[in-house]
Amino acid sequence: xxxxxxxxxxxxxADAYRAQGxxxxxxxxxxxxxxxxxxxxxxxxxxxxxxxxxxxAELVCTxxxxxxxxxxxxxxxxxxxxxxxxxxxxxxxxxxxxxxxxRYGNALEEFSIxxxxxxxxxxxxGAMAHCLVQLNPPQELxxxxxxxxxGLFQDSKNNFAFKLxxxxxxxxxxxxxxxxxxxxxxxxxxxxxxxxxxxxxxxNKNLKSSFRKPHPPGRKPLAAGGAVAAxxxxxxxIRAAVGKRSPKRGQ
Numbered sequence: 001x002x003x004x005x006x007x008x009x010x011x012x013x014a015d016a017y018r019a020q021g022x023x024x025x026x027x028x029x030x031x032x033x034x035x036x037x038x039x040x041x042x043x044x045x046x047x048x049x050x051x052x053x054x055x056x057a058e059l060v061c062t063x064x065x066x067x068x069x070x071x072x073x074x075x076x077x078x079x080x081x082x083x084x085x086x087x088x089x090x091x092x093x094x095x096x097x098x099x100x101x102x103r104y105g106n107a108l109e110e111f112s113i114x115x116x117x118x119x120x121x122x123x124x125x126g127a128m129a130h131c132l133v134q135l136n137p138p139q140e141l142x143x144x145x146x147x148x149x150x151g152l153f154q155d156s157k158n159n160f161a162f163k164l165x166x167x168x169x170x171x172x173x174x175x176x177x178x179x180x181x182x183x184x185x186x187x188x189x190x191x192x193x194x195x196x197x198x199x200x201x202x203x204n205k206n207l208k209s210s211f212r213k214p215h216p217p218g219r220k221p222l223a224a225g226g227a228v229a230a231x232x233x234x235x236x237x238i239r240a241a242v243g244k245r246s247p248k249r250g251q
Contacts (some may be wrong), residue, residue, distance in 0.1 A: 010036060014051075016173070027055040046123070053096060054126045088119050096127065110150075115152050121162060129169035138177040142185045157193055160186070162178040163194055168203055176210045182208060 030052050034045070094155035095110035108131040111124050121128075136144045145163055153159040163186055170179035183203055187194075192200065 027052060030055070048073050050123055050126065054130065056100070064233065088114065088117055091117070092119065092124070095124070099127050099131060102134075104134045107131050108135070109184055112152060121152075121165065125162075125165045125174075129166045129175075130173060132166065133170060133173070133175040133178045136178075138181045139180065141178050145182060160193060160196065162200060164203070168199070168206075171203065171206050171210060174210065176207060179203070239251045 010029050010033040014026045014033065030048055034040070034048055034052075040048070091110060091114055093109050095114060098107035098110060108128060109216055111128050111131070114124060132141065132144060132148075145166060149159045149162050153162055163182060167179045167182040167186065170176075170182065185198075186200065
């Protein structure tokens with residue numbers, strides 16, 4: 001019981017750090033949470049791992065030396081997944097790798113394919129929100145989200161839930177203006193499903209709270225062997241995949 005309480009407190013503190021834009025500190029705490037509770041329920045463990053994966057992807061994009069311009073041919077290779085008969089998990093790995101390389105448009109396309117193949121949006125909603133805010137200024141976000149959701153969800157309830165989840169993830173990542181634009185748009189919907197009214201109220205409270213918070217202090221320089229040391233391995237996997245699957249010259 002004590003371990004569960006400790007883990008919950010660690011995760012709460014990690015969420016607070018992330019809300020202030022302190023990804024390095026949040027990443028370290030999420031990893032600590034995994035180690036503090038060996039017998040975590042599968043859903044909680046998966047949620048923490050998704051948070052870690054997204055934070056590592058965001059931090060990789062802050063290291064210019066690791067970013068490499070990829071050709072269209074190399075992107076095509078990556079989008080095939082890691083094997084010829086790519087499973088949904090393989091495609092998810094490919095999508096997250098593109099996100100880690102800051103290829104937000106390509107990553108968003110892959111995440112959309114995953115959802116159409118039955119992959120739960122819950123597992124990738126944070127990464128999708130991050131891609132959208134990088135691709136669209138706040139004033140253009142609503143149209144972009146509308147187009148995306150229309151291609152993924154025919155049911156109006158699931159469509160609304162998807163957009164609401166994006167807004168929630170954006171405020172968590174301190175993209176307050178983007179989240180505000182999306183929140184205002186959702187509030188204009190007639191007949192908001194009752195199940196989402198409380199979430200809308202919570203979102204609005206978090207937005208108001210975010211506007212009152214001071215800007216986070218400047219980020220400390222990344223130390224060698226620090227919290228993001230494992231992230232470049234994603235890039236190494238991409239380069240290895242490209243090297244193996246690119247056709248040899250002269251063939």
